[in-house]
Amino acid sequence: MRPPALLSTLRPALALVLGAATLAACSSGPVAQDAAGPAKLTVWIMKDSVSDGFLQRFEADFEAGHPGTTLDVQIQEWEGIGQKVTSALASKDAPDVIEVGNTQVAQYAASGGVHDLSDKAAELDGAHWIPGLADPGKVDGKQYGIPWYAANRVVIYRKDLFAQAGITTPPKTREEWIADTEKLNTGGTEGIYLAGQTWYVLAGFVWDEGGDLAVKGADGTWKGTLETPQAQAGIGFYQRLQALGKGPKDADEAKPPQAEVFAQGRTAQLISTPGGAGAILKANPELKDKLGFFPIPGKSADKPGAVFTGGSDLIVPESSRHQQAAYEVVKALGGDKWQTEMAKEMSYVPNRTTLAPALAGNEGAAAMAAGAVNGHATPNSPNWAAVEADNPIKQYMTRVLTGTDPATAGRSADAAVTKALSGN
Incomplete structure (x- = not known):
């Protein structure tokens, strides 16, 4: 990919x-x-x-x-x-x-x-x-x-906004990340911009919980695994983090382009490859020297968060x-x-x-x-491209973020993922 x-x-x-x-x-x-x-x-x-x-x-x-x-x-x-x-x-x-x-x-x-x-x-x-x-x-x-x-993705952040919030070092754990993002949500600042369908980020949270998007069974067939407790824990953390910003729940990071949102100057963090900083600075050169980077935090300080x-x-x-x-x-x-x-x-x-x-x-x-x-990496199936074509994972995320029970939404998404991986 x-x-x-x-x-x-x-x-x-x-x-x-x-x-x-x-x-x-x-x-x-x-x-x-x-x-x-x-x-x-x-x-x-x-x-x-x-x-x-x-x-x-x-x-x-x-x-x-x-x-x-x-x-x-x-x-x-x-x-x-x-x-x-x-x-x-x-x-x-x-x-x-x-x-x-x-x-x-x-x-x-x-x-x-x-x-x-x-x-x-x-x-x-x-x-x-x-x-x-x-x-x-x-x-x-x-x-x-x-x-x-x-x-892979990292967190791009505003050093000046972190300093204003009294945050002297980037977070190392998920809970520190949540606490710092809550601190940043003051004075008109958006703690983080995270669109609701940024599924590669969700995948990292699911992997951190020991789960996956799909698995290969003993019989050689693949099936979706978004209904599992691990996936539900992953979407649960995504939901907590996403709620600390104003990102749309029914779109991905490209709609609108998240770098342009960040460049408006009121957002403290976004998740992107480091190359996203170039797009931010092109849209707002005044942010030069104000941007920093840190790995996506993991569940414990000794290991960064999983990334695609x-x-x-x-x-x-x-x-x-x-x-x-x-x-x-x-x-x-x-x-x-x-x-x-x-x-x-x-x-x-x-x-x-x-x-x-x-x-x-x-x-x-x-x-x-x-x-x-x-x-x-995404599940190593020769048919994985068929999953991404219509991407039921994105639809699953929007459903959960707008109130659908994660297990119910996961069951529906798993059926679509399994069908795509079967080649039918």
Whole structure:
């Protein structure tokens, strides 16, 4: 799933002959034999994932380290990408490397067209991968998607309004967060702006309670789980927090755009990716130097709140004619050097927790990285996209916030989620 408000182009470059024996020496584990003769590696990167400059530097560096290699990096639009990738995976001439949303991996792996890279996990330091990227990349115990970068929500707050309310440090627990938000609801200030259908935020609260949005049964079928006590506890906390602001109960954070609401100057907090600060400052430059960031608080001070990890994984199609060379591209993009450069330039969370220091000095990205250690992904069903299409979770939230019994609303939502996940 592509992280909102985050995420250019590289032009084709030089020429290559990569012998299969050379590639076998620099890659670990058995992978498909590369086609003989000159090869050009085709890499699909999504629009705005990284800057032109980053891609140009990566291309030059990779080709210098792999003499004769040609990288043809082609920029793809997010709109309509699902069908395009599905068609490519079914073809006999797929790209060699494809960037995909982390929650899309299961859907693509189900086609049988994605190469299993499980034997590469140790070499890529998979033990330290961010769970919200690594977990959806693994399907039926096989690692098809290699984590590339992540982004998750944090709390953006007004430092000046916190100070006026006597709050000297950001809250570390949910209850501290509620208490501080109540303090901020004075003198015409809105303690927090939280729209009623911000379902990724709700998901975090449900995960904190030990629940989920849907689970896979022993028989292999998926079913919604919003009627469970854990989900009811999660929506209960959401209801308490949402009531401390004036956000609409029947809309999400895009209607109206929450950054524009915050920019009006009367709101103390909102939940967004750090990139949301740019939209706020564009609408109201006077808020420059007044914005701060902290991880979404958890149930206890020793662990931040659970967050949805959006971002991208890298996959290698089965029909790639140069799988060994393709793996070298994945290895480089996921390695220390380019993960660190991407974190600094794009303010993304690197794919491994051990690289968090790369974000030092960037307050928003550092808060995001701190929260990423408790990152999660949506249920790893190949049909999850069907749930999001009509999204009964949003409807469930509005019903609860407007007075419907959570169990009753959850039962109805579960039926819709279960039907969507069944593929019917």
